Amino acid sequence: xxxxxxxxxxxxxxxxxxxxxxxxxxxxxxxxxxxxxxxxxxxxxxxxxxxxxxxxxxxxxxxxxxxxxxxxxxxxxxxxxxxxxxxxx
Numbered sequence: 001x002x003x004x005x006x007x008x009x010x011x012x013x014x015x016x017x018x019x020x021x022x023x024x025x026x027x028x029x030x031x032x033x034x035x036x037x038x039x040x041x042x043x044x045x046x047x048x049x050x051x052x053x054x055x056x057x058x059x060x061x062x063x064x065x066x067x068x069x070x071x072x073x074x075x076x077x078x079x080x081x082x083x084x085x086x087x088x089x
Contacts, residue, residue: 006063008056009085013049020050
């Protein structure tokens with residue numbers, strides 16, 4: 001991982017599991033060129049809200065990627081986006 005890879009973590013949470021799963025599928029489709037890894041949060045449900053994560057690993061020399069930044073900008077309304085986050089779980 002860092003500094004050998006640039007990590008980008010996308011996190012989402014919602015009370016509606018179906019909505020959450022649909023948003024996760026949309027994000028995976030948008031990010032498919034970047035080999036996204038989707039997984040539930042360590043505590044999948046917290047305070048009656050479901051949580052999901054997507055992780056991207058990039059070569060540091062390819063960051064910032066203009067195309068990826070545009071895709072992340074589209075997703076930022078529902079997703080929290082972290083670059084080299086302190087935690088990936």
